[in-house]
Amino acid sequence: MMFNLIDKIGDWNPQLFRELKGRLKFFNVAIAVATSLLLQLVVFSYQLREFPDDTLWQEHWEHIFLTLSVIFVFTLLVAGTYLLINDLAKEETRGTLNFIRLSPQSETSILTGKLLGVPSLIYLSILLAVPLHLWAGLSAKIAFSYILSYYAIIAASCIFFYSAALLLGLFSRSASGFQAGLGSSVVLLFLFITMVLASSNSNTLNNSTAFFRLFNPWDITNYLFPNLFNLSNGSPLTNWQFFYLPLGTSVVSVVGFHLLNLGLCSYGILQVVKRYFRNPQASIISKEQSYLLVAFCQLMMWGFTVQNGLNNQRWDEGVGGNLVLLAVYNLVLILSLIVVLSPHRQDVQDWARYRHQGVSSRKNLWQDLISAEKSPALVAIAINLIIVTIPWLVWVSLTSVFDANDGQTWLSNDIDRFKVLLAIALSISLMMIYATIAQLILLLKTPKRSFWAIGTLGTAMFLPPMILQFLDIPPSEYPTVWLFSTFPWAGIEYSGVTTIFIAFLAELSVLALLNFQLTKRVRLAGESATKALLARR
Numbered sequence: 001m002m003f004n005l006i007d008k009i010g011d012w013n014p015q016l017f018r019e020l021k022g023r024l025k026f027f028n029v030a031i032a033v034a035t036s037l038l039l040q041l042v043v044f045s046y047q048l049r050e051f052p053d054d055t056l057w058q059e060h061w062e063h064i065f066l067t068l069s070v071i072f073v074f075t076l077l078v079a080g081t082y083l084l085i086n087d088l089a090k091e092e093t094r095g096t097l098n099f100i101r102l103s104p105q106s107e108t109s110i111l112t113g114k115l116l117g118v119p120s121l122i123y124l125s126i127l128l129a130v131p132l133h134l135w136a137g138l139s140a141k142i143a144f145s146y147i148l149s150y151y152a153i154i155a156a157s158c159i160f161f162y163s164a165a166l167l168l169g170l171f172s173r174s175a176s177g178f179q180a181g182l183g184s185s186v187v188l189l190f191l192f193i194t195m196v197l198a199s200s201n202s203n204t205l206n207n208s209t210a211f212f213r214l215f216n217p218w219d220i221t222n223y224l225f226p227n228l229f230n231l232s233n234g235s236p237l238t239n240w241q242f243f244y245l246p247l248g249t250s251v252v253s254v255v256g257f258h259l260l261n262l263g264l265c266s267y268g269i270l271q272v273v274k275r276y277f278r279n280p281q282a283s284i285i286s287k288e289q290s291y292l293l294v295a296f297c298q299l300m301m302w303g304f305t306v307q308n309g310l311n312n313q314r315w316d317e318g319v320g321g322n323l324v325l326l327a328v329y330n331l332v333l334i335l336s337l338i339v340v341l342s343p344h345r346q347d348v349q350d351w352a353r354y355r356h357q358g359v360s361s362r363k364n365l366w367q368d369l370i371s372a373e374k375s376p377a378l379v380a381i382a383i384n385l386i387i388v389t390i391p392w393l394v395w396v397s398l399t400s401v402f403d404a405n406d407g408q409t410w411l412s413n414d415i416d417r418f419k420v421l422l423a424i425a426l427s428i429s430l431m432m433i434y435a436t437i438a439q440l441i442l443l444l445k446t447p448k449r450s451f452w453a454i455g456t457l458g459t460a461m462f463l464p465p466m467i468l469q470f471l472d473i474p475p476s477e478y479p480t481v482w483l484f485s486t487f488p489w490a491g492i493e494y495s496g497v498t499t500i501f502i503a504f505l506a507e508l509s510v511l512a513l514l515n516f517q518l519t520k521r522v523r524l525a526g527e528s529a530t531k532a533l534l535a536r537r
Helices: 002-012 014-023 026-050 054-094 096-101 107-117 120-139 144-171 178-198 209-213 218-224 251-278 287-303 319-341 345-356 365-371 378-398 414-442 449-470 480-486 497-536
Strands: 401-403 408-410
Touching: 014 107, 014 120, 026 054, 026 120, 054 096, 054 107, 054 120, 054 144, 054 178, 054 218, 107 120, 107 144, 107 251, 120 144, 144 178, 144 218, 144 251, 178 209, 178 218, 209 287, 218 251, 251 287, 287 319, 287 365, 287 378, 319 378, 319 414, 319 449, 345 497, 365 378, 378 414, 414 449, 414 497
Parallel strands: none
Antiparallel strands: 401 408
16 A cells, blocks of 8 residues: 555655655665654653652653654754755765756755655654654643644754755765765754753843744744743743744744744745756855845844844943844855855856857846856845845944943944944955955966965954964054954944044955956956857857
């Protein structure tokens, strides 16, 4: 009967049929069934020994339920991630991945087949344990709606982590199998760290880290089942807010927000996977996708920050830490986009030749720079920087911060705000300089251009402050040229408006010279490529 069912599945999804047929063999199924039943027996027997008194049966069932809940999370997310990445690595090694790409199936059909078929034995093991898990939860007087909410969160988490596993497997297909262990280890470490954080009584979620905590299932599981970690202060999700909206006051809002976030992120990742699956030579994300990514990240991070950044206006009571975290997250995000979006020499040469020959004369140059696949990424990086900057400008305009260290109020007058705005402008120009340098290096003919670009940017960012730290020079005595070429925010407290403005003009001059050189190289690349093409004709 099982094989007849598999045959019917093949009519609906050939890729799923291929995966199930290769995995649901008698020996594999027997191992999965035996492992699941043995694990259930061990959990049941252990909890029976811990609670031998008949009057404690409700606690006995509750501990069985919570133990299985934790086992479900680790098994599904860690083992499933490993299997998916390892499967793609094997497909690449055997050469069948390209065969799948050439098949008439749609990307959605192929990816659905992978997501449902590769971890099928894990699904079978978990499904066999669900009856005991459900029975234990109901016997422990846990609401059925809460149990269903837990299942929904686990399913959404699996889709998210498995989608990310597919992306990692496709992107690192040349890592010779090492990526499977790496990916599952990262997931295991993430689950362990977030489990420790979720079990801490001194836990808070009204800061930008709450966005990343949304991807772990522990906080929501602890919210649904308060005895999971036995916190004296209860779950931190009870005081959870998003742009002052009290999400934590209702189970529906907490579960719904988690599902919405996981659903949107999974959808975004799957769109990237579909794009990269058909064209492995393309960048991971397109320029239009990068705009949506940056805007979504700003919305989520600021949504969990403003409660502790505008209402609590003391630098030493959360505001400073929140703003530093936001700055670090955005720095990593923009630098990652510089690496991902900046095209290499051949791509830029193709694009420049395309424009030089007049094929794209009907297109606007700015439209090409904003959305074209092979055009230089500077305009796209500038747009992303503008998206990042808008919330900062709103925050600077609406707030003032009291610093208990010196007893002064920061951003209390127009001079302070103007200095901060100049520091923001310095940061933008500095990131544009980094993006231009990276693009110039990627246009070179030398091998390993990506390595040299990343190394150059890392040296430019971290070498000056390391030297200053080694020399033990206080911030008030930092040389101006180093002060504003590394971290502009570090100097606004010790510098006047004139000094900051001069530094800003200096950075603009450097940026203009670099872009002039970049424009010249791109134009010459297009002309030389066209001449070579005409000569061959």
